[in-house]
Amino acid sequence: MDDMIFIDNVSKEYRLGAIGGATLKGDLQSWVAKVRHKEDPNLKIGETAYKKNERFLALEDVSFSVKPGEALGIIGHNGAGKSTLLKLISRVTAPSKGDIYLNGRVASMLEVGTGFHPELTGRENVYLNGAILGMSKNEIDRKFDEIVEFSEIPQFIDTPVKRYSSGMYVKLAFSVAAHLDSEIMIMDEVLAVGDVAFQKKSLGKMGDAANKQNRTVLYVSHNMGTVKRLCSKCAVLDKGHLIYLGDVDTAIGLYAGMRDRSMGTYFDLTNGKRCDDTHPVGGAKLVDLTLVGKEDNNFKNGEMMRLEIGVDAEKTVENMEVMMIVFYEDDTRVGTTFSKKITIPAGKRKVTVDFDTSVIPEGMYFTELSINERKENGSTVRHDSVEEAFSFVIKGEEETKQWKSAVWGHTMYPLLDIIDVQ
Structure with a gap:
């Protein structure tokens, strides 16, 4: 068999709710309550019991193959089955149906610090984790210095890992997995924890491996930029089904189109979900929003985004500002921007603002949009706020910067440029 990985009609089914509590005592309590038609004492507040024998197909009839030297990206929304697929390939769990053929040794890193014991030192965990991955003691001895050097934490190698930050965890864990002489490397969104420089070095290491x-x-990530740079092919999963396997750009475009908020240029905000801290002071409400001069919501990195925001003001309100919070596709808060203070006359008005997309790395985003009144004492009264006002996609050029999901933190962007209020 020439293929390194061959997946043949693989399905994975889980039985929900019937058994599998934290303890045998808890399972017995739940069973007795069910027989007596009583409320399950082990359910959390607001939680409902699953129906008897309810089953969930995490994967259904998935088939594909991967050849030696290929870097396959696996993308899809949360719950699509990506991690389940990698666990099956890594032999963490077995498929309910179908067969998986592997032609070589597997190095997998499915979670940060998988196989690490918190009470052991970094040095001891290198040997423990290496053994779990299938490395012999002689192999670990031979590569130990190289592993520690790559991890960038040599001064902490004899410190218990329970004192490590999440970034230090992932550096050491990735370094061990990356130095295993395996024919297959499996990575599940682990690089999102490391710092920017280490992510770049790790991606280079994975690229060299392929x-x-x-x-x-095999690389799972919500960061489309890293998928595009690293992978030669890409698979798209949706609700447990493999819906595409092939060209990376085509796969990313398909993934972008799967989100309900994608592709629109006009957004009705009247029925949008309002934020809990909105204060209905009888001043102004958000009505709609239009991406001016666009046929879809895709922008090139650096392209100016012009927003025409419909506002209905019951009375003239001074010292108003537009606030926009940008979130990444995985709901990570990326950054915030404000406009300067403006006066919004009574009636239905259009507030036009420009936003410079050069501060946004490539990826898919959605926004929370608010209009606030700034008081003389510096306090803010929020007139209206819509949680998911509109979405947009940034398509970067070669070597463009990437959003590092939850690593960069909350960024304050330059002011929104007010163009007109009419």
């Missing part, structure tokens, strides 16, 4: 060492790489 291109120079002819190793097969």
